[in-house]
Amino acid sequence: MALIELDGVSKKYGDKTVLKNVSLKISEGDFVALCGMSGGGKSTLLRLISGLEKADSGSIKQENKEISTINSDARMMFQDDRLLPWQTVIQNLLFGDKSEERIKLAKRLLDRVGLIDYQNSFPASLSGGQRQRVALARALMSQPKVLLLDEPLGALDALTRRNMQDLIIKVCSETNITTILVTHDVQEAVRMADKIWIIKNQGIAKELTNPERNNQTAEAQLKKDQLVETALSCILDNN
Numbered sequence: 228m229a230l231i232e233l234d235g236v237s238k239k240y241g242d243k244t245v246l247k248n249v250s251l252k253i254s255e256g257d258f259v260a261l262c263g264m265s266g267g268g269k270s271t272l273l274r275l276i277s278g279l280e281k282a283d284s285g286s287i288k289q290e291n292k293e294i295s296t297i298n299s300d301a302r303m304m305f306q307d308d309r310l311l312p313w314q315t316v317i318q319n320l321l322f323g324d325k326s327e328e329r330i331k332l333a334k335r336l337l338d339r340v341g342l343i344d345y346q347n348s349f350p351a352s353l354s355g356g357q358r359q360r361v362a363l364a365r366a367l368m369s370q371p372k373v374l375l376l377d378e379p380l381g382a383l384d385a386l387t388r389r390n391m392q393d394l395i396i397k398v399c400s401e402t403n404i405t406t407i408l409v410t411h412d413v414q415e416a417v418r419m420a421d422k423i424w425i426i427k428n429q430g431i432a433k434e435l436t437n438p439e440r441n442n443q444t445a446e447a448q449l450k451k452d453q454l455v456e457t458a459l460s461c462i463l464d465n466n
């Protein structure tokens with residue numbers, strides 16, 4: 228059974244149709260990347276799954292239940308970390324609930340993202356990459372089934388971005404969390420995701436699979452390079 232299922236979903240803003248009759252299925256544990264031209268509707272699709280936006284028609288289900296309000300089993304991470312500057316790192320994770328169990332979970336997650344030594348620091352004293360690590364840990368605090376990543380690495384320098392990609396890959400595979408990543412960067416998509424879907428012409432124009440994602444051999448790398456080319460030519464093709 229699919230964890231997330233969209234059936235005939237359409238979404239307009241004013242007169243502009245952003246998504247038209249989109250149907251898709253995402254299985255538990257999948258890591259899907261959504262790529263495509265700017266304005267193609269990638270973030271809209273994420274917001275529909277998060278319940279932040281409503282579709283005009285069609286159905287959006289998680290575990291066979293219609294997502295009719297905020298999807299409490301999904302968490303989003305954005306390009307900006309959205310941390311509360313007046314709260315420490317651990318307070319940003321706890322969000323007021325200081326029960327022993329929550330503190331334990333928060334510390335475990337901070338350890339997982341390599342920031343346990345910064346638990347009492349304020350966001351302003353952290354680097355951009357460190358703040359995104361906190362944002363990742365915070366997103367995992369509710370132990371969601373689905374992680375929705377809306378260009379979370381877009382503002383990071385190349386090296387920090389690569390480290391964050393590795394961290395997200397590791398955390399997602401350890402927790403088997405179902406992940407949907409919106410990215411402009413096709414290489415990032417191929418590095419991180421098992422499936423790369425190209426959003427174009429108000430829908431999913433192509434579904435590519437990335438069976439070699441975890442394979443580091445030269446032969447696998449060649450296949451991944453070819454996948455990048457296929458994805459790019461699909462995005463850039465005017466048809």
Ligand SMILES: Nc1ncnc2c1ncn2[C@@H]1O[C@H](COP(=O)(O)OP(=O)(O)OP(=O)(O)O)[C@@H](O)[C@H]1O
Nearest residue numbers: 240245263264265266267268269270271272409411
């Ligand atoms: N709340 C809104 N009100 C009006 N128009 C919107 C709204 N949100 C998105 N749009 C429009 O819908 C289209 C799709 O936007 P969306 O952000 O989903 O695209 P995207 O593929 O994620 O783009 P980008 O890669 O630039 O982030 C754009 O033309 C955008 O201007």
